[in-house]
Amino acid sequence: MRKHLKRGRVVLAAISVVALAALGLAGSAQAKLTGEFTKFQFCPYTKAEVRRCIYSPTTGGEVKLGKKVVPIEKEVVLQGGYGEEAETGTEAGFAKFYEATNGVTLSKAAQNVPGGLAGIVPEASSPPLVKALIKFFFENKITGLTSTLELAKPASEIRVSEIHLAEEIGVALKMPVKVHLENPFLGKSCYVGSSSSPINWNLTVGTTAPPKPNEPIKGTGGVTEFFEEGQILKLKGAELVDNAWSAPAPSGCGGILSFLVNPIISSQLGATTAGNNTAKLKNDIWESPALAVKINNEEHP
Amino acid sequence: MNRKVRTLVRGVFLALALSAVFSASASAAPSWNFAGKALEGKETIMGGAFESGLTLPGLTTKCENFLYKLTIENSGGTGKGSLTEMPLYNCTTSSKFCTVKTIGAEALPYASHLSTVSASNYIVIEGVKVAILYAGELCSLGGTTARVTGSAGGLLDNVAETATFNAASFSATKTELKALGGKAEWTGVFPTEAFEWHREQALTVS
Numbered sequence: 070m071r072k073h074l075k076r077g078r079v080v081l082a083a084i085s086v087v088a089l090a091a092l093g094l095a096g097s098a099q100a101k102l103t104g105e106f107t108k109f110q111f112c113p114y115t116k117a118e119v120r121r122c123i124y125s126p127t128t129g130g131e132v133k134l135g136k137k138v139v140p141i142e143k144e145v146v147l148q149g150g151y152g153e154e155a156e157t158g159t160e161a162g163f164a165k166f167y168e169a170t171n172g173v174t175l176s177k178a179a180q181n182v183p184g185g186l187a188g189i190v191p192e193a194s195s196p197p198l199v200k201a202l203i204k205f206f207f208e209n210k211i212t213g214l215t216s217t218l219e220l221a222k223p224a225s226e227i228r229v230s231e232i233h234l235a236e237e238i239g240v241a242l243k244m245p246v247k248v249h250l251e252n253p254f255l256g257k258s259c260y261v262g263s264s265s266s267p268i269n270w271n272l273t274v275g276t277t278a279p280p281k282p283n284e285p286i287k288g289t290g291g292v293t294e295f296f297e298e299g300q301i302l303k304l305k306g307a308e309l310v311d312n313a314w315s316a317p318a319p320s321g322c323g324g325i326l327s328f329l330v331n332p333i334i335s336s337q338l339g340a341t342t343a344g345n346n347t348a349k350l351k352n353d354i355w356e357s358p359a360l361a362v363k364i365n366n367e368e369h370p
Numbered sequence: 371m372n373r374k375v376r377t378l379v380r381g382v383f384l385a386l387a388l389s390a391v392f393s394a395s396a397s398a399a400p401s402w403n404f405a406g407k408a409l410e411g412k413e414t415i416m417g418g419a420f421e422s423g424l425t426l427p428g429l430t431t432k433c434e435n436f437l438y439k440l441t442i443e444n445s446g447g448t449g450k451g452s453l454t455e456m457p458l459y460n461c462t463t464s465s466k467f468c469t470v471k472t473i474g475a476e477a478l479p480y481a482s483h484l485s486t487v488s489a490s491n492y493i494v495i496e497g498v499k500v501a502i503l504y505a506g507e508l509c510s511l512g513g514t515t516a517r518v519t520g521s522a523g524g525l526l527d528n529v530a531e532t533a534t535f536n537a538a539s540f541s542a543t544k545t546e547l548k549a550l551g552g553k554a555e556w557t558g559v560f561p562t563e564a565f566e567w568h569r570e571q572a573l574t575v576s
Contacts (some may be wrong), residue, residue, distance in 0.1 A: 231514060235514055256446055292548070293428075295510065296428070298466060299464075299506075301510050
């Protein structure tokens with residue numbers, strides 16, 4: 070009987086140890102960021118190479134591609150981390166970017182294209198085959214068209230320059246992107262830009278120097294605010310701009326009819342060579358040292 | 371007769387109004403004076419701020435020692451100056467995570483001039499450029515050089531012999547300092563004391 074009791078105690082003790090260990094593990098897994106640090110929840114701050122975390126929601130502005138202007142009405146977030154700035158070479162002054170831990174470095178938000186499908190594939194001026202097909206979409210009022218900005222290359226291809234951001238001169242953010250045009254008629258693979266031929270944005274908060282017909286435009290670094298006793302800074306109301314970029318012709322639009330549809334969209338967009346396009350991104354830029362984020366996380370198990 | 375009187379009265383009022391305008395514009399260009407006499411030639415005034423702070427929204431940087439050296443003269447009836455030195459020492463921030471590694475004025479000298487706004491005299495310093503390198507591995511500005519640029523207007527007090535820089539003096543003189551893309555606020559009270567030919571003489575501006 071005594072033996073049974075002893076064995077029972079041992080089993081209980083073992084169960085308790087396992088339970089405590091499980092709680093401990095759960096505790097460390099649930100370590101969480103607090104206050105404004107929560108913005109950096111997907112920053113890869115545990116990576117030794119990551120020096121700073123960034124969270125930048127774009128809530129306004131526009132992208133003008135040739136003759137088409139798409140206002141940014143839905144929030145697009147750029148988040149992740151970046152390392153030390155290169156001191157020499159062609160990338161001097163720029164830091165390598167590290168992707169967000171949830172894989173969403175640049176969030177996808179489908180923006181409405183004014184004029185919809187009719188504005189980009191007009192029924193009247195389309196070839197008979199396209200006209201016959203598109204008629205179905207117009208009759209069924211499936212005419213909405215959206216444009217989604219996506220990264221054209223891995224996040225590691227993004228570059229950040231803190232100095233240029235702080236001093237409002239030169240390129241602050243280099244980002245290879247592509248534009249995904251979406252409508253049932255266009256299919257799922259209608260893009261302007263690709264991983265092999267991306268749209269290379271060289272965004273500045275200073276003044277651009279585009280080729281004609283575009284004129285120089287000025288961005289702004291916004292107003293600096295500090296949070297968490299100076300561990301986090303926010304550039305409120307920043308505007309990153311670039312109007313010197315070029316875009317390749319659209320591709321993959323219209324499924325099997327892409328050989329017919331691509332040229333129609335291309336002609337509707339007009340010239341998309343450098344000097345004909347503009348990106349204006351109105352955003353807030355939140356930054357913090359990766360170490361500060363890491364410590365905040367560790368302090369709140 | 372009545373019409374003549376009215377015309378005369380109007381004429382007198384017009385003359386008075388014009389003289390008021392001229393005296394106003396004359397007082398808009400004040401000059402440096404020592405012991406009640408307009409400064410002739412050049413003089414050097416220098417000193418250290420009684421207190422001074424620079425605020426980016428949410429982060430104040432204070433320097434225990436904020437010195438300046440200003441060469442002044444009257445040119446064309448207007449007080450002018452050239453700020454040739456502005457050393458800053460022992461600077462700290464309001465954040466326990468951020469320190470000031472280096473701070474210094476760049477692109478000296480800074481031109482300055484006197485101005486009168488609403489019967490008050492101001493000194494306006496132009497082309498200010500101060501570089502502040504912050505440090506601290508947990509500081510969001512760690513390793514970043516913030517450059518404070520722009521112009522600064524300070525209220526001159528003939529009685530206290532000081533120049534006071536604050537939001538009101540910046541607003542009155544329509545001057546502004548910027549840093550990190552935003553507006554920077556600078557507050558400071560500086561004594562105005564001659565250190566060459568007019569040592570220990572009262573410096574006034576009028």
